[in-house]
Amino acid sequence: DVQLVESGGGLVQPGGSLRLSCAASGFTFSTYWMHWVRQAPGKGLVWVSRTNSDGSSTSYADSVRGRFTISRDNTKNTLYLQMNSLRVEDTAVYYCARSHPRFDYWGQGTLVTVSS
Amino acid sequence: QSALTQPASVSGSPGQSITISCTGTSSDVGGYNYVSWYQQHPGKAPKVMIYDVSKRPSGVSDRFSGSKSGNTASLTISGLQAEDEADYYCSSYTTSFTYVFGTGTKVTVL
Numbered sequence: 432d433v434q435l436v437e438s439g440g441g442l443v444q445p446g447g448s449l450r451l452s453c454a455a456s457g458f459t460f461s462t463y464w465m466h467w468v469r470q471a472p473g474k475g476l477v478w479v480s481r482t483n484s485d486g487s488s489t490s491y492a493d494s495v496r497g498r499f500t501i502s503r504d505n506t507k508n509t510l511y512l513q514m515n516s517l518r519v520e521d522t523a524v525y526y527c528a529r530s531h532p533r534f535d536y537w538g539q540g541t542l543v544t545v546s547s
Numbered sequence: 548q549s550a551l552t553q554p555a556s557v558s559g560s561p562g563q564s565i566t567i568s569c570t571g572t573s574s575d576v577g578g579y580n581y582v583s584w585y586q587q588h589p590g591k592a593p594k595v596m597i598y599d600v601s602k603r604p605s606g607v608s609d610r611f612s613g614s615k616s617g618n619t620a621s622l623t624i625s626g627l628q629a630e631d632e633a634d635y636y637c638s639s640y641t642t643s644f645t646y647v648f649g650t651g652t653k654v655t656v657l
Binding site: 466468475476477478481483488490491492493526530532533534535537538539540 | 592634649651
């Protein structure tokens with residue numbers, strides 16, 4: 432079965448950094464584009480970033496470009512999101528998702544809270 | 548990267564049909580046939596219900612259908628059931644290898 436398991440969320444102060452991980456299993460990770468999608472408490476889904484299958488091409492939402500970096504390690508079947516210069520408005524549940532190109536599998540999400 | 552526009556809420560009685568619209572631009576919904584729809588129950592991860600405008604994944608009820616005209620996509624749920632009560636989001640591939648989600652619609656079964 433396909434599984435995506437996020438980790439690394441937590442409480443961080445404004446201006447701080449955090450790295451999220453997404454461990455993938457049950458499929459050939461290296462052949463799929465992967466994404467991060469976030470959802471602020473009580474709000475809608477927002478696409479954050481994507482990487483192609485080998486990590487050579489990435490894209491970002493305007494709201495995180497220059498602060499967040501998506502990467503992947505296909506030898507470890509793991510997707511990452513390095514988040515720097517965090518803002519209060521980055522508080523959200525962060526989901527990793529596989530695309531095909533629809534988002535066909537999602538993780539359970541990891542909560543990031545940015546607060547002083 | 549503006550969110551696609553959806554109605555905030557739609558409601559219907561059991562057995563009725565409802566339609567949720569998703570309006571974008573020629574750079575997203577109107578420019579590609581990569582529109583998908585997601586159902587999200589409280590506290591759960593989203594689940595794809597429709598992809599590539601009108602295709603249904605295996606295991607999704609045929610009561611769910613999708614279509615597109617110009618810059619607006621639509622999701623129709625026929626034979627509304629209590630279990631359909633959830634939030635629904637559209638999504639579209641856009642230019643520059645990015646994606647965008649809709650603002651979300653809360654479906655209430657009366």
